[in-house]
Amino acid sequence: MSVRVGVLGATGAVGQRLIQLIDPHPEFELAAMTASESSAGKTYREAAKWRVDAPIPDGVAEMEVGATTPDDVPDDVDLIFSSLPSGVGAEVEPDFCRAGYVVSSNSSNGRMDEDVPLVVPEVNADHVDLLEVQRDGRGWDGALLKNPNCSTITMVPPLAALDGAFDLTDVRVSTLQAVSGAGYDGVTSMEIIDNAIPHIGGEEQKMESESRKLLGSFDGAEVELHGMDVAASCNRIATLDGHLENVWADTEEEVTVEAAEDAMAEVTGIDLPSSPEQLIKVFEEPDRPQPRLDRNVEDGMGVGVGGFRETTDGVQFNCLAHNTMRGAAGASVLNGELLNQRGYL
Numbered sequence: 430m431s432v433r434v435g436v437l438g439a440t441g442a443v444g445q446r447l448i449q450l451i452d453p454h455p456e457f458e459l460a461a462m463t464a465s466e467s468s469a470g471k472t473y474r475e476a477a478k479w480r481v482d483a484p485i486p487d488g489v490a491e492m493e494v495g496a497t498t499p500d501d502v503p504d505d506v507d508l509i510f511s512s513l514p515s516g517v518g519a520e521v522e523p524d525f526c527r528a529g530y531v532v533s534s535n536s537s538n539g540r541m542d543e544d545v546p547l548v549v550p551e552v553n554a555d556h557v558d559l560l561e562v563q564r565d566g567r568g569w570d571g572a573l574l575k576n577p578n579c580s581t582i583t584m585v586p587p588l589a590a591l592d593g594a595f596d597l598t599d600v601r602v603s604t605l606q607a608v609s610g611a612g613y614d615g616v617t618s619m620e621i622i623d624n625a626i627p628h629i630g631g632e633e634q635k636m637e638s639e640s641r642k643l644l645g646s647f648d649g650a651e652v653e654l655h656g657m658d659v660a661a662s663c664n665r666i667a668t669l670d671g672h673l674e675n676v677w678a679d680t681e682e683e684v685t686v687e688a689a690e691d692a693m694a695e696v697t698g699i700d701l702p703s704s705p706e707q708l709i710k711v712f713e714e715p716d717r718p719q720p721r722l723d724r725n726v727e728d729g730m731g732v733g734v735g736g737f738r739e740t741t742d743g744v745q746f747n748c749l750a751h752n753t754m755r756g757a758a759g760a761s762v763l764n765g766e767l768l769n770q771r772g773y774l
């Protein structure tokens with residue numbers, strides 16, 4: 430039997446990707462969509478400035494967009510995907526959880542809250558059971574699960590592979606992030622053409638904190654953050670999709686290029702419909718991965734790595750993922766699949 434799902438922020442850049450992924454999904458059936466007051470009451474076709482390079486799915490275009498309140502979502506919806514501006518998410522996501530809805534959210538609010546699981550299923554699926562603690566503490570029938578920031582998601586699977594084999598101590602990362610990460614109206618063409626912007630508000634702090642939570646350990650009661658030191662420097666460049674990152678990872682155990690590549694090449698996906706067969710693709714060519722060539726690895730759900738070099742205390746490499754797929758909508762859908770598999774719906 431399919432799971433009836435709703436999407437909050439369905440008309441936005443990430444919301445559109447969610448609609449695209451949910452429409453053919455083997456487990457999910459789209460039952461409700463919401464957006465701001467200015468979209469509520471319109472059909473999806475009228476409300477959404479559709480930017481995805483495939484048509485609006487049949488059957489979705491004429492559906493009505495509701496307001497973003499639990500009253501506008503049918504009671505028999507089992508799972509909500511949320512991709513709202515974080516300020517709006519902070520206000521309304523708890524209302525949905527209190528009303529009994531289980532929410533898989535992409536928005537940044539609450540990601541570091543002690544009782545909110547932050548999950549990439551291939552890396553730390555066990556953290557989902559923090560929801561028991563959340564429900565006890567907050568008295569919710571519903572639940573709130575988060576996926577991390579898109580730049581964080583890009584580097585964490587390779588870091589998890591290194592940590593498992595060699596124990597990470599320090600991570601330094603510099604990013605080259607695509608304009609879609611800022612949303613459609615986020616960066617003007619006058620700002621970004623012939624340019625690079627060495628600042629993305631709040632992004633460095635998110636990478637530094639969220640990565641330690643994802644690689645932290647969960648003992649059934651709380652998540653202890655990983656002890657590694659992480660420092661990030663974030664930059665916007667004029668690519669459309671795909672965040673490229675240069676990473677320096679220091680390890681406790683000695684690591685060679687071959688051993689690092691082997692540890693990453695061994696990482697497969699897991700038993701969820703949206704998890705790729707091969708989570709990490711290791712490129713041997715020194716100039717790969719590249720955003721235009723490699724962002725669609727494993728239908729946009731894989732992470733490309735390459736350019737390995739040994740350093741004094743560890744290894745240096747480059748990594749890349751599709752920021753609105755693996756980094757946002759695909760990540761939320763994957764978390765929804767995990768919630769379904771683990772019986773939280």
Ligand SMILES: NC(=O)C1=CN([C@@H]2O[C@H](COP(=O)(O)OP(=O)(O)OC[C@H]3O[C@@H](n4cnc5c(N)ncnc54)[C@H](OP(=O)(O)O)[C@@H]3O)[C@@H](O)[C@H]2O)C=CC1
Nearest residue numbers: 438439440441442443464465468497513514515610612757
């Ligand atoms: N773009 C990306 O690559 C990534 C984005 N994110 C995060 O995902 C979230 C969504 O981003 P994105 O899709 O780019 O944003 P958009 O601005 O494109 O979309 C925002 C969505 O939220 C709705 N919305 C705006 N204000 C309100 C409100 N007051 N009440 C109810 N709904 C509202 C909009 O509806 P309407 O159309 O009616 O205005 C729209 O559906 C953000 O938190 C962002 O930080 C995370 C990772 C990557």
Ligand SMILES: N[C@@H](CC(=O)OP(=O)(O)O)C(=O)O
Nearest residue numbers: 535537578579606610611632
């Ligand atoms: N800040 C990211 C996208 C984003 O919205 O991240 P978050 O989910 O942490 O708000 C970027 O600009 O590429």
